[in-house]
Amino acid sequence: MTFHEVEQFEKEFAEYIQNVRNELMELEKKLFFSRFVLFDSANIILDDGIDAYLRLLQQVIEHAPSQIIEKIDASARYVLRKKFGKEAFYVLNKLIEDKKIMCTPSKSECDTYLIQACIMNPGAVLITNDGFNDYNTFWTKAVQVVKYTKIGSRFYFNLDLKRTITRPKTRPVRNVSSYQEVSGLELLWDPNDTKGKIEIYPEGGEG
Numbered sequence: 001m002t003f004h005e006v007e008q009f010e011k012e013f014a015e016y017i018q019n020v021r022n023e024l025m026e027l028e029k030k031l032f033f034s035r036f037v038l039f040d041s042a043n044i045i046l047d048d049g050i051d052a053y054l055r056l057l058q059q060v061i062e063h064a065p066s067q068i069i070e071k072i073d074a075s076a077r078y079v080l081r082k083k084f085g086k087e088a089f090y091v092l093n094k095l096i097e098d099k100k101i102m103c104t105p106s107k108s109e110c111d112t113y114l115i116q117a118c119i120m121n122p123g124a125v126l127i128t129n130d131g132f133n134d135y136n137t138f139w140t141k142a143v144q145v146v147k148y149t150k151i152g153s154r155f156y157f158n159l160d161l162k163r164t165i166t167r168p169k170t171r172p173v174r175n176v177s178s179y180q181e182v183s184g185l186e187l188l189w190d191p192n193d194t195k196g197k198i199e200i201y202p203e204g205g206e207g
Helices: 003-032 041-048 050-061 076-084 086-097 110-120 184-188
Strands: 036-040 067-072 125-127 148-151 154-157
Touching (some): 041 076, 050 154, 110 125
Antiparallel strands (some): 148 154
């Protein structure tokens, strides 16, 4: 390959990677956009800490859910203090005092309320890595759980990456003489103008 061909290949590959990233972000957005989102706050905080929890919360907020509810067991505060120290305990108590995170009644399990709320609110999703193995599957099968893992400073979710991608694909153009005729939405897309990004929003409008 000539230097020019290598340069062109690298440019096209960079555009391809950006398109894939955009597609991935669209999938993530569809998990939360305009949806009722419940946080199993105790499960998340005790696994990853209060700072990571707040980053996860902000990542979800960026996808414009219709409502967010954060719930925690009353006793979880003291477990967190033992595991992460006084500073984390103070931050959590402040979030509870400000009613950003809500405690469930003492001597009861938060999961019980989260499962019910998820069932009773159509389209609701519950962010947790809890398997709810102590509960009857009659109830838990009706709960749409979003599992996650943290890599670096970002959280990743159990997206369906096995489905077929139906979004129009880009077709790199090396030069005018080698241009191949295309049709449909491909004709409307000028990669020089859009920088390889096509925004497609689900029903309900832009996020």
